[in-house]
Amino acid sequence: MLFNRYxxxxxxxxxxGRITFEEINDLWTRSSLNETGxxxxxxxxxxxxxxxxxxxxxxxxxxxxxxxxYYIDNEADIRSGKARSWMLNAISxxxxxxxxxxxxxxxxxxxxxxxxxxxxxxxxAIKDNFTVKVTYQGFERAEPHTFELEPYCLxxxxxxxxxxxxxxxxxxxxxxxxxxxxHLEITQNHFDYPADFSPDEYFxxxxxxxxxxxxxxxxxxxxxxxxxxxxYFETLPLHHSQKIxxxxxxYGIFQYRVHIxxxxxxxxxxCVNYVEVLKxxxxxxEFAKRIKVMRGYYE
Numbered sequence: 001m002l003f004n005r006y007x008x009x010x011x012x013x014x015x016x017g018r019i020t021f022e023e024i025n026d027l028w029t030r031s032s033l034n035e036t037g038x039x040x041x042x043x044x045x046x047x048x049x050x051x052x053x054x055x056x057x058x059x060x061x062x063x064x065x066x067x068x069x070y071y072i073d074n075e076a077d078i079r080s081g082k083a084r085s086w087m088l089n090a091i092s093x094x095x096x097x098x099x100x101x102x103x104x105x106x107x108x109x110x111x112x113x114x115x116x117x118x119x120x121x122x123x124x125a126i127k128d129n130f131t132v133k134v135t136y137q138g139f140e141r142a143e144p145h146t147f148e149l150e151p152y153c154l155x156x157x158x159x160x161x162x163x164x165x166x167x168x169x170x171x172x173x174x175x176x177x178x179x180x181x182x183h184l185e186i187t188q189n190h191f192d193y194p195a196d197f198s199p200d201e202y203f204x205x206x207x208x209x210x211x212x213x214x215x216x217x218x219x220x221x222x223x224x225x226x227x228x229x230x231x232y233f234e235t236l237p238l239h240h241s242q243k244i245x246x247x248x249x250x251y252g253i254f255q256y257r258v259h260i261x262x263x264x265x266x267x268x269x270x271c272v273n274y275v276e277v278l279k280x281x282x283x284x285x286e287f288a289k290r291i292k293v294m295r296g297y298y299e
Contacts (some may be wrong), residue, residue, distance in 0.1 A: 004033055007054050009045075012071075012095075013060055018069045021045060087211060115161050115178025119154070122163055122178070125186045126151050129193050132165075144182050150191040153199040157209045164199065164296035166191075175209045192227075208263025213280050221256045221264075222279040229274035238267065253278070 012018055012027055021042065024109040028040045049060045061073030085143040125132045132151055137144040152173065156162075161178040203211060205218040222245070227232050230252035234244065239256050258264060260283055268275055269290065276283040 002051075003043055006055060009048050010052050010058050011058060013070055014072050014075070018063070018066075019073045020067065020069055024070070045097040048176055097289050115181055118178050118181050118184050119161060119197070121184050121186060122154060126153065129191055129239075131187045131189040131191050133174070133185050133187055134181055137180050137182055139180075145185075149188070150186065150193075150253045151178070152193065152197065155199070155203070155209060162209050164202070173211075175211075205241075206261055206263070207267060208261070209263040210263040212259065212261055216259060218257045218259050219280055220257055220261065220279070221283060222253060223268065224251050224278055225252050225258075225271075226251045226274045226276075239264075265292055 008028075008031060009024070012024060016023070024045070025040050028034055029037050029136065033269050047233075051174070052058050052060060057074075058281075059073040061071050063069040065069065116194065131148050132146050133146065134145050134148045147167065149163075149167060149171065151163050151165045154161060155164060155175075163175060163176050163178060164173055166172065167174050202214050205214070218241075230247070233242070233254055234247070234252065238254070239258050241257040244252060245253045260280075265283070265286065268277070269287070272299050277287050
């Protein structure tokens with residue numbers, strides 16, 4: 001119950017921009033979370049402010065000169081940080097859902113196994129640089145196997161959580177899906193996290209979670225997108241390196257500087273009816289080969 005109150009308060013102030021305690025209290029008395037319609041004591045409000053800062057790293061400031069007006073003091077910092085921005089958006093959505101309980105049968109969600117129950121354990125291990133002992137059922141193995149990992153970072157992709165970790169046996173970084181984990185525990189074995197390692201740089205030239213060689217030079221990829229797929233890429237870029245080389249009513253030509261990985265090819269191929277690969281020639285031929293195989297399925 002308290003957690004939902006924190007979410008409601010943080011999102012209410014964020015959406016208002018600037019708001020007085022009296023206005024907050026008025027909204028609270030009409031909130032679906034407040035079943036009795038009672039006022040929010042000022043002391044409770046300040047206790048919630050402190051809890052929100054500690055839990056969500058959201059600082060609720062107060063402009064006393066303007067009549068004790070409250071606002072999100074560090075929203076710019078939150079927006080500039082991917083993790084905090086993602087968290088703030090999640091809080092906002094969570095609050096909207098809480099306030100729309102009467103519409104639950106009209107809000108549909110995707111049921112995706114994400115392994116969220118292991119998040120706290122991985123976060124604790126990452127924070128203290130301890131290895132984890134994991135029992136993992138990979139798709140390529142008939143039976144689960146148990147091994148030790150040095151967790152470097154967590155990444156969300158397509159609503160699934162992944163951990164990038166060093167496998168001491170192979171002395172290399174590998175990606176593991178949390179929804180394939182069957183058991184997890186933190187060991188007392190400390191590992192040295194490289195001071196010069198940057199998760200952002202590691203994934204910078206890749207799409208998704210596949211990184212074959214982070215030190216390889218990314219390739220220039222050009223595609224031609226037709227119909228609504230052109231508009232889709234324009235409004236939601238496939239990769240941060242995306243450039244629009246040409247755009248007209250019939251098609252758009254997009255350029256990327258990216259590692260050509262399994263995830264990238266899979267993403268492009270998912271819209272193959274409306275996308276033509278122009279460069280490089282090797283990727284164009286790869287698509288031609290795949291299309292020929294697909295055609296054979298229907299002949």
